[in-house]
Amino acid sequence: MSLAFTPFELGPLRLKNRLVMAPMQQYRGASDASATAYHPFHYGRCAEGGVGLIIVESTAVAPEGRLFKDDIGIFDDAHIDSLRRVTDAVHAHGVPVFIQLSHGGRKSNPPAGMSRLAPSALAFDAAYGVPDVMGKEAIQHAVRAFAAAARRAVAAGFDGIELHAAHGYLIHQFLSPLSNRREDGYGGALKHRVRFIDEVLAGIREAVGTAFPITLRVSASDYVPNGLTPEVVAAAVCELKHHALAAVHVSSGGLLPVGPESAHPGYQIGYAHAIRQAAALPVIAVGGLHRRSLIEQVLAAGQADLVAIGRPILERPDFMTDKLASVAFED
Numbered sequence: 430m431s432l433a434f435t436p437f438e439l440g441p442l443r444l445k446n447r448l449v450m451a452p453m454q455q456y457r458g459a460s461d462a463s464a465t466a467y468h469p470f471h472y473g474r475c476a477e478g479g480v481g482l483i484i485v486e487s488t489a490v491a492p493e494g495r496l497f498k499d500d501i502g503i504f505d506d507a508h509i510d511s512l513r514r515v516t517d518a519v520h521a522h523g524v525p526v527f528i529q530l531s532h533g534g535r536k537s538n539p540p541a542g543m544s545r546l547a548p549s550a551l552a553f554d555a556a557y558g559v560p561d562v563m564g565k566e567a568i569q570h571a572v573r574a575f576a577a578a579a580r581r582a583v584a585a586g587f588d589g590i591e592l593h594a595a596h597g598y599l600i601h602q603f604l605s606p607l608s609n610r611r612e613d614g615y616g617g618a619l620k621h622r623v624r625f626i627d628e629v630l631a632g633i634r635e636a637v638g639t640a641f642p643i644t645l646r647v648s649a650s651d652y653v654p655n656g657l658t659p660e661v662v663a664a665a666v667c668e669l670k671h672h673a674l675a676a677v678h679v680s681s682g683g684l685l686p687v688g689p690e691s692a693h694p695g696y697q698i699g700y701a702h703a704i705r706q707a708a709a710l711p712v713i714a715v716g717g718l719h720r721r722s723l724i725e726q727v728l729a730a731g732q733a734d735l736v737a738i739g740r741p742i743l744e745r746p747d748f749m750t751d752k753l754a755s756v757a758f759e760d
């Protein structure tokens with residue numbers, strides 16, 4: 430029996446199947462960070478391809494938090510109309526669509542005149558350089574930016590929000606002891622390192638109300654000693670559960686320029702399973718899950734509730750459902 434093509438209740442939403450389009454930056458934003466004509470075309474085409482949920486790419490909540498200069502943003506009301514065209518294009522195919530809200534922190538490329546901000550003065554690498562330490566005011570500014578972005582996401586017609594707490598960006602930087610050396614209540618013990626995420630989630634919840642689905646994308650490992658592990662991340666998720674998270678989306682890495690020894694198909698599955706068990710929340714697994722047999726196995730074993738697919742959808746949006754493409758998907 431197929432599990433991949435059975436429905437799933439994600440918070441108040443009923444997804445037609447367990448396959449999610451992973452958030453993937455397209456580097457096609459306008460200079461003011463609006464979505465361009467490409468985005469509704471791209472996401473509409475992907476919705477038509479057969480996934481049960483689309484997660485729109487990393488979208489900056491503040492100009493200084495853009496990862497690249499051609500990222501899309503949601504830091505101004507002027508961005509809402511261009512994003513509304515994206516949600517309309519996806520909804521035309523009966524598919525729900527989330528937006529991934531992000532701030533790059535020390536891995537941002539801010540416009541001229543703006544600083545690269547982070548919890549501590551620790552560089553990702555020499556090219557990004559040493560960031561400016563966020564004072565309490567800068568922290569509150571970022572919290573308010575996430576909340577305002579969430580309000581705009583609702584106005585643009587999104588069905589849910591994915592908070593980007595993975596891949597070494599600002600929220601991950603607060604969570605990992607390797608990038609957060611603060612001693613002011615936002616750093617130190619885990620309960621202090623989750624405080625920033627806790628405040629961000631509280632702000633988003635207040636902006637979107639109690640029923641709106643929020644997923645949290647995490648990196649379950651920093652791939653270095655003393656960094657984040659699935660156990661620590663699961664403990665953090667437990668601290669944040671009271672914000673009514675609809676699911677945890679389990680990725681890994683990005684805090685430092687190091688990675689896993691092998692990114693083989695399903696290499697992050699163990700992390701997803703560990704977090705699902707420890708946090709008792711639905712999880713989305715991701716990473717090389719490109720074969721139907723592997724996806725069915727992961728779902729049947731209860732290692733994940735949903736499976737996100739990335740690169741193959743960029744190559745062929747319909748690769749799971751199209752007869753020709755299914756030669757690759759089915760095995």
Ligand SMILES: Cc1cc2nc3c(=O)[nH]c(=O)nc-3n(C[C@H](O)[C@H](O)[C@H](O)COP(=O)(O)O)c2cc1C
Pocket residue numbers: 451452453454455486487529593595596646680715716717718737738739740741
């Ligand atoms: C071109 C590209 C852009 C990506 N952009 C994002 C992003 O905006 N946000 C994010 O959390 N992950 C991003 N990722 C990671 C994907 O969401 C996904 O986790 C990764 O590609 C592994 O899944 P896959 O093996 O099915 O491709 C990106 C990956 C690719 C290839």
